[in-house]
Amino acid sequence: MELPVREEEKNIHSEECYMNMGPQHPSTHGVLHLELKLDGEVVVDSIVHIGYLHRSMEKIAENRTYTQFIPFTDRLDYVSAMNNNLGYCLAVEKLMNMDVPLRAKYIRVIAAELNRIASHLIAIGSFAQDLGALATPLFYCFRERELILDIFDEICGNRLTYNYMRIGGVQFDLPDGIDKKIQDFIKCMRSRIKEYIDLLSYNVIFLARTKDIGVLLKDKAVNYSVTGPNLRASGVRCDLRKDEPYLVYDKFQFDIPVADKGDVWDRYNIRIQEIEQSLRIIEQALAGLPEGNPTVKVGRIHKPPAGEVYLRTESPRGELGFYIVSDGSEYPYRLKIRAPSFSNLAVIPELIRGVKMADVVSILGSLDIVMGEIDR
Amino acid sequence: MFTLLNLITMLVVGAMILGFIAGSSMFLIWGERKVSARIQSRLGPMRVGWQGLLQSVADAIKLLLKEDIMPTGVDKWVWQLAPFFAAVPSVMAFVVIPFGKNLIVKDLNVGILYITSITSICVLGIFMAGWSSNNKYSLLGGIRSAAQIISYEVPLILSIITVVMFTGSLSMQKIVEEQSKYWFILRPNLAVAFLIYMISALAEVNRTPFDIPEAESELVAGYHTEYSGIRFAMFFVAEYTNLFIISAVAATLFLGGWQGPVLPPVLWFLLKTYGIVFILMWVRWSFPRVRVDQLMSFTWKVLTPIAFLNLIISGWILVR
Numbered sequence: 001m002e003l004p005v006r007e008e009e010k011n012i013h014s015e016e017c018y019m020n021m022g023p024q025h026p027s028t029h030g031v032l033h034l035e036l037k038l039d040g041e042v043v044v045d046s047i048v049h050i051g052y053l054h055r056s057m058e059k060i061a062e063n064r065t066y067t068q069f070i071p072f073t074d075r076l077d078y079v080s081a082m083n084n085n086l087g088y089c090l091a092v093e094k095l096m097n098m099d100v101p102l103r104a105k106y107i108r109v110i111a112a113e114l115n116r117i118a119s120h121l122i123a124i125g126s127f128a129q130d131l132g133a134l135a136t137p138l139f140y141c142f143r144e145r146e147l148i149l150d151i152f153d154e155i156c157g158n159r160l161t162y163n164y165m166r167i168g169g170v171q172f173d174l175p176d177g178i179d180k181k182i183q184d185f186i187k188c189m190r191s192r193i194k195e196y197i198d199l200l201s202y203n204v205i206f207l208a209r210t211k212d213i214g215v216l217l218k219d220k221a222v223n224y225s226v227t228g229p230n231l232r233a234s235g236v237r238c239d240l241r242k243d244e245p246y247l248v249y250d251k252f253q254f255d256i257p258v259a260d261k262g263d264v265w266d267r268y269n270i271r272i273q274e275i276e277q278s279l280r281i282i283e284q285a286l287a288g289l290p291e292g293n294p295t296v297k298v299g300r301i302h303k304p305p306a307g308e309v310y311l312r313t314e315s316p317r318g319e320l321g322f323y324i325v326s327d328g329s330e331y332p333y334r335l336k337i338r339a340p341s342f343s344n345l346a347v348i349p350e351l352i353r354g355v356k357m358a359d360v361v362s363i364l365g366s367l368d369i370v371m372g373e374i375d376r
Numbered sequence: 377m378f379t380l381l382n383l384i385t386m387l388v389v390g391a392m393i394l395g396f397i398a399g400s401s402m403f404l405i406w407g408e409r410k411v412s413a414r415i416q417s418r419l420g421p422m423r424v425g426w427q428g429l430l431q432s433v434a435d436a437i438k439l440l441l442k443e444d445i446m447p448t449g450v451d452k453w454v455w456q457l458a459p460f461f462a463a464v465p466s467v468m469a470f471v472v473i474p475f476g477k478n479l480i481v482k483d484l485n486v487g488i489l490y491i492t493s494i495t496s497i498c499v500l501g502i503f504m505a506g507w508s509s510n511n512k513y514s515l516l517g518g519i520r521s522a523a524q525i526i527s528y529e530v531p532l533i534l535s536i537i538t539v540v541m542f543t544g545s546l547s548m549q550k551i552v553e554e555q556s557k558y559w560f561i562l563r564p565n566l567a568v569a570f571l572i573y574m575i576s577a578l579a580e581v582n583r584t585p586f587d588i589p590e591a592e593s594e595l596v597a598g599y600h601t602e603y604s605g606i607r608f609a610m611f612f613v614a615e616y617t618n619l620f621i622i623s624a625v626a627a628t629l630f631l632g633g634w635q636g637p638v639l640p641p642v643l644w645f646l647l648k649t650y651g652i653v654f655i656l657m658w659v660r661w662s663f664p665r666v667r668v669d670q671l672m673s674f675t676w677k678v679l680t681p682i683a684f685l686n687l688i689i690s691g692w693i694l695v696r
Contacts, residue, residue, distance in 0.1 A: 017512060019512045128664065132584060132585070132664050133584075133662075133663065133664040133665070134660065134661055135416060136415055139418065203664065205585050205663050205664050206664050208667070209667060209670075357516070358665075358667045
């Protein structure tokens, strides 16, 4: 975007100033480093530096058995660990041509959708925090996320890094009485969504800060391979749960919320709507939960046949892909992770060119990136 | 006449005011934490004293004992003086605040003018801090606050002038006495002035939704990024003292000051002031922050024209 220059401004000598935003900054969502070229308050140009959280996950994978790598996937996108577990296990199962008990599939859907809600809650809360809403929406979101974490605590004993999915099933069956708890949560969450809408969605200041800001056009979003809620906010109806149904997603009734403008407010609102759709999926999955044993009976050491597989799933942030090459041994020959946040972050320099310093954080917050999966 | 007795009275009054300021801002900091905690379904400080009442004392002691760190590359003199420029004017404003019928240090005949002019100096301290810190975040914060506070001074003073037109006096006591029959906020055009005053006063003390100079998510801590220990505490005390002053002035100008039935005047005054402070805290913890250009266009395109219009209508009512 070209900034208009007035005639009298051309004669004034001014300098651009460089500013490092991050890696230690309250609103860069981890250790992102933005090198901003500022003309006063306006961003002229920016360079994104990543890699501060690099742990060479993909190399580590080559020295771990297939089962041993599951806990590492938790640490990719640590806000939605279940979905990472799921993507990896599905990829390995596809490589081995393994079938999973039906009950395990349903449990996986419930866990993944609960985790999607938790992840979106963090996205909404921290986004509001970035807009300067001094932690109140953040605490509201964390209050509900806490209920989800309690449920996960009962299911698998962990609160953040679950390590729950197994190749061929899940770690434990659902404990007794958990369905009652989940149903209570669904009821509670439905009423709490109204609170978020009252507190934020149509607040005048919130609208002024989010409407028509950071507009990501449809073709630009596709060109940068932006996925997930950010792509749907730009008007592309694309959700792998509908397009390429994995697990049992084709059995459930749910809508894909799509916005048309692609501004910051749309990206926020899409997440609110997706929470409602996830609640619908969980409700149906609970109702249709079949009997059986979802736990693994296939042992811990897997030796998939030589070959390669690429499997993509819809994580809360977009398309999460695992590309695995097997040489027939118990260790993967090569493992490549296609992280959604990585592509979503790539569009940042385009979006923040010509905007004010204050909008940089709001755009960054609306894209909902997690540095753990960008740096891997 | 200057006598020893005079000197002693001065010292005692000065010590009382300083004690009140210290106590009040500590109470306000504790209150802010408790109010924000309740709004956010938390408990807030609970460990030090009953309901964490002594938490601010503990924090004050901690800040006093901290090492005084001066970063290399700062403009030494300006940097060291800045906290005083921020804190001292807000203390000076207490001279004309009427706590009761006789509880006022000096009832100046230019009382309200004195307050607005003396509190304007605060921006100098903020800008000095931003400029001298040799930090780009601080500089941006300083520039923002200079622009913001100077712009919001206009509607602020216009709304105060509306009140002064009705009283015909700048003296704070006179303004309170004029409200013995009814509070000024009950007159429609003065109610509008009250709203304008509250909005611009919020911007004057840099609180959400106008906390742009210290916007945490953008500028880390804005102008006081590089300050620590007691110098940081000075900025903090100045902020909460200013909060008290704008609420006290609002109570005096629009809510009848210390006047009220049954309870003693001092209690009425503090009740009204802290009531307004509570509302300001409520606002702070509920709203997001506006952007700097939106803030400026709001004051010049919306607030100032309304304030002028209100002034003209008030004048018309008076001469009718």
